[in-house]
Amino acid sequence: MGLTVKKLARLTKPGRYLDSNGLYLQVISPTNRSWLLRYELRHQKRWMGLGSVATFSLEEARQRARRARQLLAGKIDPLEARRSERAQIAARDARNKSFAQVTAEYFDAHEAGWSHSHRDDFLSSLKNHAATLNTLPISAIDESLVLDTLRPLWNHKTVTARRIQQRLAAVLDFASAAGYRSGSNPARWKGHLEHLLAAPERLAKVEHYPDLKYGELPAFMRELRGVQGIAARALEFLILTAARTEEVRSATWEEFDLNGRVWTVPAQRMKARVDHRVPLSRPAVTLLRSLPREGSFSPSERDRTRASAS
Numbered sequence: 001m002g003l004t005v006k007k008l009a010r011l012t013k014p015g016r017y018l019d020s021n022g023l024y025l026q027v028i029s030p031t032n033r034s035w036l037l038r039y040e041l042r043h044q045k046r047w048m049g050l051g052s053v054a055t056f057s058l059e060e061a062r063q064r065a066r067r068a069r070q071l072l073a074g075k076i077d078p079l080e081a082r083r084s085e086r087a088q089i090a091a092r093d094a095r096n097k098s099f100a101q102v103t104a105e106y107f108d109a110h111e112a113g114w115s116h117s118h119r120d121d122f123l124s125s126l127k128n129h130a131a132t133l134n135t136l137p138i139s140a141i142d143e144s145l146v147l148d149t150l151r152p153l154w155n156h157k158t159v160t161a162r163r164i165q166q167r168l169a170a171v172l173d174f175a176s177a178a179g180y181r182s183g184s185n186p187a188r189w190k191g192h193l194e195h196l197l198a199a200p201e202r203l204a205k206v207e208h209y210p211d212l213k214y215g216e217l218p219a220f221m222r223e224l225r226g227v228q229g230i231a232a233r234a235l236e237f238l239i240l241t242a243a244r245t246e247e248v249r250s251a252t253w254e255e256f257d258l259n260g261r262v263w264t265v266p267a268q269r270m271k272a273r274v275d276h277r278v279p280l281s282r283p284a285v286t287l288l289r290s291l292p293r294e295g296s297f298s299p300s301e302r303d304r305t306r307a308s309a310s
Helices: 005-010 058-073 078-095 099-113 116-129 143-154 158-177 214-225 230-241 245-249 282-289 299-309
Strands: 015-018 023-029 032-041 044-052 262-265 276-279
Touching: 023 058, 032 058, 044 058, 044 078, 058 078, 099 116, 099 158, 116 158, 116 245, 143 158, 214 230, 230 245, 230 282
Parallel strands: none
Antiparallel strands: 015 023, 023 032, 032 044, 262 276
C-alpha cells in the first residue's frame, strides 16, 4: 500500500516511508518533511530531492517522480537534467542583469584599490553621462548605444568623454569575464572606437594650472597663513610636505609621529600599495600641533561636519 493523505499527516517520526515506484517521504522532524526519489542508473543507486511536503502535495510529488522516471526511460539522469536546467536559467538571468547592476558589481570588486576621489568620480561620471544605459541588460549594450553615450560629449568635453569610454570598457570587460555577455567589447578603444571617433589628443589641448614662481612662494605662504580655516591649513601642509591632495585630505592623526617628525601614509592609500614615510619639517610639525585633535585632517570632512551642525 502506498501513502495516503491521511497517513501522510500522521507520519511525523524521523525516517523514510515508501509510497511507490521509488518515491519516499523523508521525515527529519514534524516540521521538516520532504519528498525523495530513489532510482538506479548505470548500476548506481541515487537519491533525488523532489521538494518539501509543505510545498508539494502527495499527488504533486507523484507527478514529479513520474516526470523523472520518464527521463530515466531515455537513459537521462534526472539530477543532471535538473542541474543543466538550473544552469541555463542562471545564465539567462546573468545575461539579463542590467548595466547598473553590473556596474555596481564592478565597483564593489575594485573600489578597495581606488582613492576616495576616484571612487566618487567613477560613480558620478557614469550616473551623469551614462544614465540611459542603466536599465538596459548588460548583454544588450552594443556599439550604437556606446556611441550614443559618447558622441554628445566627445568634441566638447573630450576629457570627460574619454574617461567615460574607459569606464564603459572596464565594466563591459568585467561583464564578459563574469559570463554576463559574450562577444567583443563595443567600448574598447584600440582597434575599434579609434576608427569611429576623433583622436582625443587632437581635440582636447591639455592646459595645466598656472604655476607659482619659486621666488613668489614666501609671500604666498605669508598670505596663506593669514587665511582662517582648515582648508587653508591643509594647503599649507600640502606645500610643506609636497604630498598629493588626496593624501592630505584623508590623513588621520594616527598617521603622525610628531616627536619623531614622520608622517606614515598607510599602504592602502598609496598608488604603489606600500607605506610611504614623509619627513616632517619643523614648520609642518608646528602647523600640526596648532590644529585641534578631532577626526580626520580632511578639509572636506570638517566642512561637512560644520554644515550638518549648523
